[in-house]
Amino acid sequence: MNKQEYELVVVGGGPAGLAAAQEAYDQGVRDILILERDFELGGILQQCIHNGFGLHYFGEELTGPEYAQQFMENVRERGVDIKLDTMVLEVTPEKDVYAINSDDGMLYIDAEAVILAMGCRERTREAIDIPGTRPAGVYSAGTAQRYVNMEQWIPGEKVVILGSGDIGLIMARRMHLEGAEVEAVLEIMPFSGGLVRNIVQCLDDFDIPLRMQQTVTEIHGKDRLEAVTVAEVDENMQPIPGTEYKIECDTLLLSVGLIPENELSKDAGVKMHDVTGGPIVNEGRETNIEGIFACGNVLHVHDLVDWVTEESLVAGKTAANYLQGGIDKREQEIEVNPGENVGYIVPQKITNDVEDRKLVDLYMRCKKPMEHVTINLYSGDKKLLDKNERRVEPGEMITFPVPEQMISDDMDSLKVDIVKEGE
């Protein structure tokens, strides 16, 4: 076995891993290795050839590969070690990393700190339990995106898309531009999980119908997909008998949610959060295992890569602090809890005492869309801070910066709720 030692190993070379590695370097860590299983860096961005990345972070609209390129250059310039086509097989609680590729064979890396940045995977037909036959022509939207944008193959001609998340919306436009007929985008909820601008730019501009509160209840076709049965659903998302109709199609793309990919994390003994599906972390993005950090989609699913970058810079910085002699802890740990209409908040706790910090960013998602809201931050019954938003949507992550000086030593928990303005 090929044994090596590194101060910091970053698992995954997507935007999260790249930004974390870059920041750790800039904070003085020199001995860094990025392990990436794909043949290139950049992660899922490499297949997102559409525009719309970087508005917050770079102040301009880039394509996915362009956005990734910036960070790829940064880590290369800094001389960070990179191994491509390398799959990490195991991370132990002692931070031993096992990885494999064709050139080095089995790598056994003794690391002092590990940053988990493996991204996420897509939910499947089975995860949403659609009965019927099992023909060719049923793909997750991201797989179809890979076929079209990376492999340059069109998977089908007559398409139905289930789920109006961003990947679904973008693939609707992509398939349309490739000459396929997109019959409809179906959404089980009364609202879309995608960005508003994507609904406009991907569907409305091409007259692709978006049908709310409908879902696929059966798949037909022996060899290749022939049709899907669609039904309207009630408020509990149950199909309403009698509303079924059939759409003929040879392709069904599923954009029904992403799941953080945490098999490695679990094996390393990292504790998971039920709602996010990712590790439970403090504000430095450190998990329950000292020296193991997580950021990006492996931690919670992000809609904008800009926030992935911000979050990963935090993780990279904390990892550097950890390597350079440790992190000072607060006397008392502060839990961060979701209140009314808040699905989750990352980080789940604030535990570190960081000298020159000005803000702690809270990332959260609301449970249902609401207009004209106030987002309130409480410590116990005491309101610390609020901000107004014109509209919140589950599809768009809310960031809520909390000034450091508001966080005091006697606190043991914070809570955020989202209520109608004036309530």
Place this chain on the structure above:
Amino acid sequence: MKDKTDILIIGGGVTGCFAARELSRYDLDITLVEKEPSLCTGTTKANTALIHAGFNADPDKLKGRLNMRGNQLYHERIQHELDVPIEWLGALVVAKEEEKLPKLEELLEKGQENGVPDLEIVKGDDIYDLEPHLADDAIAALHAPTAGIVNPFELTVALANNAAMNGADVYLEAGVEDIEDKGETKLVKTAKGDIEADIVINAAGLYADKIANMVGIDKFEITPRRGEYYLYDKQADIDVQTTVFPVPTKITKGIVVTPTDEGNVLIGPNAEVIESVENKSTTREGLDEVLNGAQKTIPELSKRNVIREFAGLRPAITETGDFLIEASDEVPGFINVAGIQSPGLASAPAIAEKVVGIVEEEIGGLKEDPDFDPNYEGPPKFRHMSHEEQAKLVEEDENYGQIICRCESVTKGEILEAIREPVGARTVNDIKRRVRPGSGRCQGGFCEPKVVNILSEELGIPENEVVLESEESKLLRERTKEPLLNEEEVSDNE
């Protein structure tokens, strides 16, 4: 395709492949034809995969006798000869009500009459020692330690490859379209050409009646009876140690909860008579019935962590409810192996033994082939190795350093091996059944494009000719318009 053979076997399921392998022990020319592009696409691909102990089978029926003998042969020979996962987890039949106890006693007696070893009825805490997460109202259970589970795909592939290693020829996409009875021989017309055979063995599963009709035999009819399943993620943390049955009723054997050889949990099947032998569709009602049934013995089951649902069809001869294994007295040289419903998999080695006996009688004696090698080894299993073993494997062949399927840790080396075996894999699903890419929680979302790529390269066909399962199940249509242009430019070009 060659034009003459001693023995032609129709059907590449477990029955046909087992017969081919057992007959390849002898100095005979054996040919197997299968209509699909891969083995194991019929009933053998969708079942509960149990090597039943034999307590539930009627001793008066052929299937009762062959089940017991089949189980014995798996223990004594098959598990040692073929590199196929078989585990003897044992089975429990769980009674929750007093009035079910006589039925347990009855099963015990029937089992003992069949010669099933070590059967006993356990009560109280002893039940929970065997199955800790069983529903808490179990009062007694029949325990059959000789019951097992097998991987039916690997078994079938191993049998076909072992037969091929010993000289048998296997033709895929060679569906039998007609058979001409020429007296001494049969001229069998297949999609790949005509072949003349001295003896024809009909092991066509759901289509066995149609094959028999081709030579004018209409004494039996196959009625498909569908069973549906849910399969759970390995990481689901559902603790099931044995194969758990409820007490059977007159109407049904009940919903089984069992681990698979890879450590997933499988629940099912229900039983529903349907019209078409092609209808392997799952249904809302069927799946709900399966989950409700399974929760009666293992209450912690839910839809959470389900990674696959599927359905299989039992090829039943309803009049007899039994296997039909015989040389036809109407058409000499034509052997039916039909109605192979459950426990067809458990009985498969014994069915093959019986078929060899019939062939011997038809031919008037068989001569053993001194070169016959009963051993077969499949592709290595990276996922089951220690890191040290994995390191050694990749040192020998760099293709084992490329992980293609992340959920199941399947390497490119294993996939290449599956394609390059004597009876090699040709379809995405065939590769999935043999070496597991796509069998995990993401169901191929990650690895399918890579598998398509490898198949295209190895078979020398474009990617849009690669199929999922059947000939018509192509995955991709055509090339994109302008490779790697961004969308703005594409729309400008329109």
